[in-house]
Amino acid sequence: MAFEPGEVISYLAMCEEEGSSLQRGMNFRLGPNHSVLLMSQRPNAPYADEVRDGGTVIIYEGHDAPRGDDAPDPKAVDQPLRTATGRLTQNGRFFEAARTRRELVRVYEKLLQGIWVCNGVFRLTDAWTESSGGRLVCRFRLEITEADAAGAPQQREPSRIIPSVVKREVWARDGGRCVLCGASDDLHFDHEIPFSRGGASTTENVRILCARHNLRKGARIE
Numbered sequence: 001m002a003f004e005p006g007e008v009i010s011y012l013a014m015c016e017e018e019g020s021s022l023q024r025g026m027n028f029r030l031g032p033n034h035s036v037l038l039m040s041q042r043p044n045a046p047y048a049d050e051v052r053d054g055g056t057v058i059i060y061e062g063h064d065a066p067r068g069d070d071a072p073d074p075k076a077v078d079q080p081l082r083t084a085t086g087r088l089t090q091n092g093r094f095f096e097a098a099r100t101r102r103e104l105v106r107v108y109e110k111l112l113q114g115i116w117v118c119n120g121v122f123r124l125t126d127a128w129t130e131s132s133g134g135r136l137v138c139r140f141r142l143e144i145t146e147a148d149a150a151g152a153p154q155q156r157e158p159s160r161i162i163p164s165v166v167k168r169e170v171w172a173r174d175g176g177r178c179v180l181c182g183a184s185d186d187l188h189f190d191h192e193i194p195f196s197r198g199g200a201s202t203t204e205n206v207r208i209l210c211a212r213h214n215l216r217k218g219a220r221i222e
């Protein structure tokens with residue numbers, strides 16, 4: 001994919017990359033070989049997406065029925081796998097694909113209004129429904145992969161999702177700019193001490209770098 005995990009992107013850049021004006025969170029097989037999920041862990045986010053296992057697993061919540069005669073309050077009815085006419089919903093399509101454990105999913109995270117982060121490419125490995133607040137919700141398990149969306153392995157250190165709260169704190173602390181040169185475009189969340197050397201995804205060890213300084217840093221470490 002065109003974006004690296006941890007890269008900060010605009011909504012428009014994301015839509016341009018995916019060739020679609022992304023209006024909904026779940027987009028099954030948006031490209032010929034991949035799906036797209038949009039997540040958010042902001043305090044007012046509509047769904048309860050979780051990051052687990054040190055940033056290598058996402059548990060993504062399915063989406064509610066559209067508001068309508070059947071569902072005046074979408075939060076009060078089961079999340080549907082099929083529509084009233086029997087067609088698979090987005091929940092249903094992801095649910096079926098989870099059985100194959102093959103579907104590759106690009107995950108983008110909304111950090112702030114208009115500011116998104118690429119979380120990387122994941123493999124959809126499980127799906128289930130569970131009772132939550134008196135109704136059934138869908139949950140999807142996504143495991144981080146170093147593959148690109150075409151399934152080709154990438155030459156880079158294994159990535160981890162940086163927790164949302166850390167990203168928001170770092171973004172505020174660094175003022176949305178590269179800490180080395182002040183650039184405000186082509187930004188990445190960067191681990192000062194890399195994962196491979198034991199660096200943690202903490203506010204103290206994460207900073208914002210522009211692409212130029214990010215690359216320079218890579219060269220220095222090799």
Ligand SMILES: [Zn+2]
Pocket residue numbers: 178179180181182183209210211212213
């Ligand atoms: Zn810079």
